[in-house]
Amino acid sequence: DVKVTxxxxxxxxxxxxxVFLECVQDMDHENMFWYRQDPGLGLRxxxxxxxxxxxxxxxxxEGYSVSREKKERFxxxxxxxxTNQTSMYLCAxxxxxxxxxxxxxxxxxxxxxxxxxxxx
Amino acid sequence: xxxxxxxxxxVSVSEGTPVLLRCNYSSSYSPSLFWYVQHPNKGLxxxxxxxxxxxxxxxxxxxxxxxxxxxxxxxxxxxxxxxSDAAEYFCVxxxxxxxxxxxxxxxxxxxxx
Numbered sequence: 053d054v055k056v057t058x059x060x061x062x063x064x065x066x067x068x069x070x071v072f073l074e075c076v077q078d079m080d081h082e083n084m085f086w087y088r089q090d091p092g093l094g095l096r097x098x099x100x101x102x103x104x105x106x107x108x109x110x111x112x113x114e115g116y117s118v119s120r121e122k123k124e125r126f127x128x129x130x131x132x133x134x135t136n137q138t139s140m141y142l143c144a145x146x147x148x149x150x151x152x153x154x155x156x157x158x159x160x161x162x163x164x165x166x167x168x169x170x171x172x
Numbered sequence: 173x174x175x176x177x178x179x180x181x182x183v184s185v186s187e188g189t190p191v192l193l194r195c196n197y198s199s200s201y202s203p204s205l206f207w208y209v210q211h212p213n214k215g216l217x218x219x220x221x222x223x224x225x226x227x228x229x230x231x232x233x234x235x236x237x238x239x240x241x242x243x244x245x246x247x248x249x250x251x252x253x254x255x256s257d258a259a260e261y262f263c264v265x266x267x268x269x270x271x272x273x274x275x276x277x278x279x280x281x282x283x284x285x
Contacts, residue, residue: 056215061213085272087275092181092277092278093277094262094275094276094277094278095216095262095275096275097272097273100272110272142215142216144216159204159266159273160206160218160221161273162218163208163215163216163217164215165213165214165215166213166214166215
């Protein structure tokens with residue numbers, strides 16, 4: 053079974069703090085993703101990565117950055133947290149042949165349990 | 173461009189009665205379609221996926237979905253609801269920017285005893 057873990061289930065931070073959310077997958081997947089989930093909006097893609105040290109912007113990258121130094125680990129960074137970044141953050145991974153588009157047709161994504169972040 | 177619309181934000185059924193969660197998609201080519209389920213305070217779990225093989229797709233926990241190209245629909249059904257089915261369900265289509273997945277806004281399923 054694929055296992056995707058996230059470093060924290062709940063996190064409380066103050067406005068202006070730098071926040072790190074960590075995600076680790078244990079199935080040698082090439083693609084990794086960060087989403088945020090808000091009521092009534094579904095999941096929105098922040099960033100994704102299809103290889104070590106590679107990253108691509110998703111639909112809502114503003115205010116976020118990412119780091120992928122190792123294949124199994126994908127970090128989401130909030131450089132200066134703001135209250136509108138209070139949300140549920142979900143990490144996912146998928147298996148892909150090197151060079152294919154991340155999350156291409158038929159690609160199943162496997163999700164971690166999520167981190168609920170509150171920014172005060 | 174690809175998009176997905178879940179027609180109901182909330183569906184309530186009684187235990188033992190059928191479940192129907194509706195999803196319509198828009199795609200400029202033959203898409204891959206998924207249903208994911210999210211139980212309270214949990215991550216998303218894949219229920220089933222369609223990738224242009226059989227149009228009736230069977231998933232886990234007795235759920236199934238039928239791909240209807242003429243109606244651009246991919247509705248999720250289950251003959252008999254169980255209390256443990258109470259969760260939020262997401263319809264997903266592949267093919268967003270750079271080939272990523274596009275999620276619907278979710279349908280919350282409540283199951284009454």
